[in-house]
Amino acid sequence: MATLGVHSEAGKLRTVMVCHPCLAHRRLTPANCESLLFDDVMWVERAREDHSVFTEWMRTRGIEVLEFHHLLEDVCDDPVGRDWILDRRIVESEVGTGMLRELRAWFQEMPAKQLAELLIGGVAKSELPFDPRGLFGAYLERSDFVIAPLVNLMFQRDPSAWIYGGVTLNPMFWSARRKETLLAAAVYRFHPRFAGQVKIWWGDPDRDHHAETLEGGDVMPLGRGIVLIGMSERSSPQAITQVARSLFAQGAASRVIACQLPKERMVMHLDTVLTFLDGDFVCIYPEVVNGIRCTSLFPGDAAGEVRHERHEEPFLSVVADALGVGSLRILTTGGDVYETQREQWDDGNNLLVLDQRIVVAYDRNTDTNRKLRQAGVEVIEIPGGELGRGRGGSHCLSCPIVRDPITW
Template sequence: MGHMLNTAFDNRVEKDSLNKYPLNVTSEIGALKTVLLQRPGGEIEYLIPDYLEKLLFDDIPFLPAIQKEHDFFADALRKRGVEVIYLEDLAAEAIEKDEIRLQFIEDIIKESCANNETAHQQVQEYLMNLSPSELIRQVMNGMLKTTVDNKITKDLYDMLDQNYPFCLDPMPNLYFTRDPAAVIGNGISINKMDRTARQRESLFMDYIMKFHPRFNSSNIPIWYNRDREHSLEGRDMLVLSKEVVAIGISDRTSKKATEDIALSLFSRDNQVKKVVAIEIPKTRAFMHLDTVFTMVDRDKLTIHPAILGPDGKMDIYMIESEQMSGLKVTRRNNLLEVLKEVLHLRDLVLIPCGGGDPIAAAREQWNDGSNTLAIAPGVVVTYDRNYISNETLRSYGVEVIEVLSSELARGRGGLRCMSMPLFREDI
């Protein structure tokens, strides 16, 4: 596999620190040292018009071009000293042992469309004959009912919906690694995804944390589990500082999940003191908090102005620990004032998407103009297509590294969406 060498500890990351804390994210802007990506693969080729809505796509990317753009993104990070590792490689390494691989197959079939007993047995037999890397790739790609020289038999084909081509659905959203899990401090949230098409994605991270030698011996705290009742997605989670986490209450993340993870953080982590819950419009253009609001420097954030209500007000909930009731919730309505308070800043700059122009802002917001990935304070990676937002960032003194984006943007997510920081330097 082409990325296997990236799973070794990179000499650009201080080994002693990584051995002690394999995960560390205490801000959105600390120097990025290790990041998890997933290069788009064969799953993209299984996107067809009849099932785009089911698989949460608006269009069909061209695979060679989207891979080229993703490689450009990964190389841009490496040139800045970031260790890039791949979800596919970690997952394959986590299921090297036969008993773990069998359990993974059981779990993936149970959570997929092959729920008939005969179908279950035949898919299991087929998958067990694959190597760990072949298995992970097959599961990510999805599996047609007619797969591999009739080894999946006509009986299986007839038992399932004859008009539906897959016995295992493809996972074309996997390159958005930020959603299924999110690192907070030295722990991780393994998320309950809201949409059916994406719920299996967090299973990979669950196995990686339990069985991969890079992580499983470190007693990593799990702040939220994928088997929880209420949906929570990583792009709604921003680590503003060691003490403060912002969570978007959105179309994909529920208010109850926000309360649940707040309780978990307060009871098990001695650093997080506040969770700032921010309600955002529940529409496709404002899918997650990080599509409308990201941190780019110690005192600068990008924002899409349309999330602000009349007079700049919106529904914000300051959640803190309280000994008697568990949580103390205070309602606020001014985002700028709340952010200055929790970041202990006298002044804070909100940099508008599209330079504040209503047409440019709407157009570039559709292509994630506010979705920046900070790799150090005041240094961000963005899509090249959002040229007005990029020039606006530069006018505020932010260094902007542009990435090719014609095909990547078709998935309706930006560069923060498709990157999961595992280790950042503290600031």
């Protein structure tokens, strides 16, 4: 079994974690999708088929694919793991006092597979096997959620982020996503595949991180001790400083480059506008990437200190210099001005790299995919019509667990 750790963005991918569309997505409606951070409702059956195409392509390339539902089911089958989750999920601050005891008892006796499904898929008032009492129970309509569905858990990139030999457990920006990190933490803590092997760099789902928010789509370990982290709508400078401090203190990284992004939905994370196709080859949305300004964080002179260096040079020049490659080869989003904007919106620059210059892309981004092929990149196309409705491509759909360093 390979040692856990992600040592680049484009080295050979060995193990990846995914989460297929499920019950949660059957609960999406035109009325609630916006509050659940989706742009539209999903054709769930087709999305599941398309997700299977994605995972099967990876398996045919020899990649170990871990399905989050199955991992969580195994944790729920462990009485200690089940209690750990329920102690943190079924609490007064979430479900009130009137139904707390009965809800906990129902979940306590539930088969592991059903419990895992409901922890991800949510529970409506109408599905409870008892009459919910208390103010919260009376307040809810029958179709309202007692446990909200985690529809964004299919975007496994965000709740946790592997950086070299360890992982961050990310305090998410939107409340609709925060429970995802709790479930990820449970898997890393209790599942036999991970228990006792996972080094946590930063993040604790038991703690209120306040303004320190971080999401994995902003995090990119590049190799040579360098980490890129986007300062987006969802990842704050406060969190980035804490992550850098922890990485430096444990000798896990030598430089963190914080990249300031516009706070716009089309630029949700750094990985929505930038993919490393190889160690020195990037695919970018130039309208945003060419305007990024960045600051490098280094270990300070005293223990626990972080030194900041603000850069006036273009972002990609800073990255190239940090990697010691002189300059980066750049491929931009394909098409004319209209197609470029459309393909950016449809995640044309959000690509999972399976190995150097081998990527998984949505089939709908025809112009960008053509440019990639012309540049010598192998493009594996998967259907993107349904999977992309939550605004995320193959990079977002995946959490690499084991990835090799780049072969320079």
